[in-house]
Amino acid sequence: MKPTKLFHHAPATQRNREPILKVLQTCLPNPARVLEVASGTGEHAVYLSSNLPQxxxxxxxDIDPTAISSIEAWRQSEQHPKLLPAQHLDVTAPVDIALDYYNALLAINMIHISLGPLPKLMQLAKKLLDDKGILYLYGPFWQADVTPAESNLAFDMSLRQRNALWGIRDLEEVTQLAKTHGLIQQAIITMPANNLSVVYRKE
Ligand SMILES: C[S@@+](CC[C@H](N)C(=O)[O-])C[C@H]1O[C@@H](n2cnc3c(N)ncnc32)[C@H](O)[C@@H]1O
Structure with a gap:
């Protein structure tokens, strides 16, 4: 019987999963061994792992036990042979997952949630990625030469009202931080709803 009460649903995942899939089809290494941080409900993990043959x-x-339960509920709802059991991972804390195993690190809609994870995420990418590996970020960013969308300005304000350390990040600052961790920006892809996909590789 399905543990229905554990399922959580983030409506945005239904809208952005297809555009994200298209980007990952082109930039994930082949073969890909993916470590996803901040998986949230687990809906991306289920959909993307099932639809990317590589x-x-x-x-x-995820850091949140409720998210872990939801990921597990989705994982167990159908056959998802490539999807490993959900694990607790706080990006800001020492990671006790065997990192040698992965060559792609994904953070979808995460880096605007708190300030701490970004440098730690870069440290994790530096440790984890091989020559062909990627760090993939998805979400809203400020770009120097792009007028901010009204929806992003409103989203940023709502984030900052919830927590002064939250907020949309400046892409140039993120890329500069990546550089200090030996990662170069490989691609910036414009996504629906004023989001970006940003791909970094080892220098
Ligand atoms: C906006 S949700 C995005 C979830 C999912 N990636 C998506 O796009 O639907 C942000 C997620 O970041 C997780 N999170 C926040 N701080 C974290 C940390 N320090 N380490 C790992 N995950 C964290 C939250 O628990 C939450 O699931």
Whole structure:
């Protein structure tokens, strides 16, 4: 019987999963061994791991026990042979997952949630990625030469009202931080609803 009460649903995942899939089809290494941080409900993990043939294994993780339960509910709802059991991972804390195993690190809609994770995420990418590996970020960013969308300005304000350390990040600052961790920006892809996909590789 399905543990229905554990399922959580983030409506945005239904809208952005297809555009994200299209980007990952072109930029994930082949074969790909994916470590996803901040997996949230687990809906991306289920959909993307099932629809990317180059993925061997996909490890969903989150800091939040409710998210872990939801990921597990989705994972167990159908056959998802590539999807590993959800694990607790706090990006800001020492990570006790065997990192040698992964060559792609994904953070979807995460870096605007708190300030701490971004440098730690870069440290994690530096440790984890091989020559062909990628760090993939998805979400809203400020870009120097792009007028901010009204929806992003409103979203940023709502984030900052919830927590002064939250907010949309400046892409140039993120890329500069990546550079200090030996990562270069490989691609910026414009996504629906004023979001970006940003791909970094080892220098
Ligand atoms: C806006 S949700 C995005 C979830 C999912 N990636 C999506 O796009 O639907 C942000 C997620 O970041 C997780 N999170 C926040 N701080 C974290 C941290 N320090 N380490 C790992 N995950 C964290 C939250 O628990 C939450 O699931």
């Amino acid at each position: 993925v061997i294994h996909w490890q969903p993780t």
